[in-house]
Amino acid sequence: MQQYWARRGEWLEMTPGRSLIRQEQQLEDWLRHTLGVPQHLLSAWKHSEGLKVAGDRLRMRVFADEPCDYEAADGPAEILYEDDACLVAYKPAGMAVHPTTPEQHAARQTLAHAVACHYAWTGIEARIRHIHRLDTDTSGPVLYAKTALSHAILDEAMRHKAIDRQYAAVVQGKVASLQGTIDAPIGKDRHHRGRRRVTDNGDHAVTHYEVVRRTDSLSLVRCTLETGRTHQIRVHMSHIGHPLAGDVLYGGGAQHIRRQALHGELLKFHHPFGGDYIQVQAPMPSDMAHLCQKI
16 A cells, blocks of 8 residues: 655654544554554654654654765665665675675675765765675675665565565576476585575475576576575576576586576565555676577
């Protein structure tokens, strides 16, 4: 359901209805269970006068400036979508979403640093809050929340599988079934650090795929995730005998492309404040596009 919202300086303005606003408990229930305000944030607003009611308008102090928790990269991220609540940034292959080592922090070359540069160049005072991740060598869109409230709402949507991610993958061999579902649990490979495998005691993992086109040696497939396990598409496609081209970790050959041939092409989610359905498409990078021309 779409909901009116507007930014008024530091305040988020909404109109939940006069009947809700007049009843404190009903308003709190609406904030907690309909809008999705976490209890700690609601308590903080109450103690700091961060909630205001005027007529049929409710205002919440959502957009207060906060220091960015990453140094800015030398150049900004490519932004595919942005408003006051969230943004979607394009992550090229070879770039990590966020640093995991002191060296990566110092180098300032992750997507988090590039988003921090975008914030600095556009005068935004906010923390870097990614909602999901992509493997370093996977290209595609990454969703970020620009406020603590939108972060909480989008995190909850992610947990309830309400954020859809669609991927294009080039796999080795001719995939026999034009569409299918891979339902196979994924866990760590205890013989190879950093690798995952299908295992009975792994985490529940489901991948849906459909073949776009195919030859005897390569197939272009479109994958959607029902779960979000590490390396999920790579593990699942390898499990059915069709590792991704370039994915040497999971049995793919490197003769066609220098990284796993996996690209996030579409991200779909409901706006955290307004509820509008947003679709963001990421252009296919040149190495994947060139490979697809061979199929």
